[in-house]
Amino acid sequence: MKHPYLTDDHEIFRRSLRKFLEKEAYPFYDQWEEERMIPRSFWRKMGDQGYLCPDIDEAYGGSEVDWGFAVVINEELERVGSGLVGVGLHNDIVVPYITAYGTEEQKKRWLPKSTTGEIITAIAMTEPGAGSDLANIQTTAVLDGDHYILNGQKTFITNGIQSDLVVVACKTDPKANPKHKGVSLLVVERDTPGFSRGRKLNKVGLHCQDTAELIFEDCLVPKENLLGEEGKGFVYLMEKLQQERLLVAIAAQITSEVMLKQTIDYVKSREAFGKPISKFQNTQFKIVEMATEIEMGRAFIDQLIAEHIEGKEVVTKVSMAKWKLTDSARKIASECMQLHGGYGYMEEYEIARRFRDIPVASIYAGTNEIMKTIIAKNMGL
The missing domain is CATH 1.10.540.10 (Acyl-CoA dehydrogenase/oxidase, N-terminal domain)
Structure with missing residues (x-):
């Protein structure tokens, strides 16, 4: 085909x-x-x-x-x-x-x-007090002559330490009603006065990926660095989150495929009670269940990618893929670690790293609970 x-x-x-x-x-x-x-x-x-x-x-x-x-x-x-x-x-x-x-x-x-x-670029949406609720961000930007004066703090920012260019979601009109109409996007460059990095965050997984806090204290951003129009930032974010969530779903699918292959190789080579553990019915059933889940996920994600490339509106399906594939990957990671036995808990086996890395996929780019809310809304519930 x-x-x-x-x-x-x-x-x-x-x-x-x-x-x-x-x-x-x-x-x-x-x-x-x-x-x-x-x-x-x-x-x-x-x-x-x-x-x-x-x-x-x-x-x-x-x-x-x-x-x-x-x-x-x-x-x-x-x-x-x-x-x-x-x-x-x-x-x-x-x-x-x-x-x-x-x-x-x-x-x-x-x-x-x-x-x-x-x-190297980054995007700064999340704040210590605002994650999925983007309309309620507290970072503000006030136009003063040729510059915006940016004040606020962002956290959990991917590429936060190394970034040279940060797209910052901020409020240019804190009194806007509804609130989301006050959100704009400013591009902050490295070495901009008033821009500093906070802690490099110590995460459970994704250890080599730099995640940081970003701090803006009377940060002087040239007005030429406004991205798009003032007050349109929330709309821009909603338009681009579809592709971001699709990327998370793709990564979850690949992780599942990798973990299954590694586990199949392991159970074929590891022996217990005089035979490879792949010969035990429980092992076979677990492998079969995961393989089926992964095949179904691959069929769905491939068709979804094709529709996205064609420019189709796939927000509902993307939300489905994001929550389902990341949720499946977490469960598959747990099953694969269990099939590795004690060795699965050892850092020299890659399954340990995959087990650490996958849980955050259910959280970033919008939590899986938010995904279900979007799906329900789009279904008219």
Whole structure:
């Protein structure tokens, strides 16, 4: 059967990327986990090979390829490890805000260096007191002459430490009614006066992915760094969250596939009571149940990606995929660790890392509870 969005060109690209990662990522990933950081040199190498923002226009350094190539990149990075999520965030979450809502001057200023890895991007929505409830963010920006004066604090920001460019959700009109109409997006550059980094957060998983607090104290942001129109920030965020949640679902699917393969290899080689544990009926049933769940997830996500590439409205299906595939991945991680026995709890086995890394997928990009709320609303309930 013809694949819904991948062609021979995508598969050639996948082989090339996989070869690159086998040389530049797999051998160093454990070291990055220990160091709690992915080096900027890796970003530059990704950029040199054309693996950063390949879908943007050639005029800004991209290759103008379809989004299927982005899917391939995200899948192969996830196979290395979930800590590489920051690259996908840069490519397919933050940079699209600039390509969609930026002025020509902004695009020329920021996009070329985003494709080379000279600029690493982040998006700052979440605050200590506001997560999924974006309309109630407290960070404010007041226009004073040629600058906005930005004040507030953000937390759980992916690429927070290394970022050179941060898209910040803030209130330019705190008195707006309804509240979401007061939200705007400002782009804050590294070394902007009043911008500082707080703690590099110590997470349960995703150890090599830098996550941080960002602090804005009378931060002077040039008015030319307003992204799109004032008061449209909430609408922009809602438009782009569809792709962000799809990326999370793709990562969860890949993680499940990786964990199952590793577990099958393990149960075939590990013996108990004189035979491989793969010969025990309980093991077989568990493997079969997971394999079936994964096959069904793959069919759904592939069709969903194809619809997204075609530009279809898939918010409900994306919300379904995000909650279901991340929830399944958490359960599969637990089952796979159990089938590894005591070795599954040892750090030298990758299943331990996957077990640590996957739970957050049910939380970020909108919690799974929020996903169910969206689905229910769209079903007219």
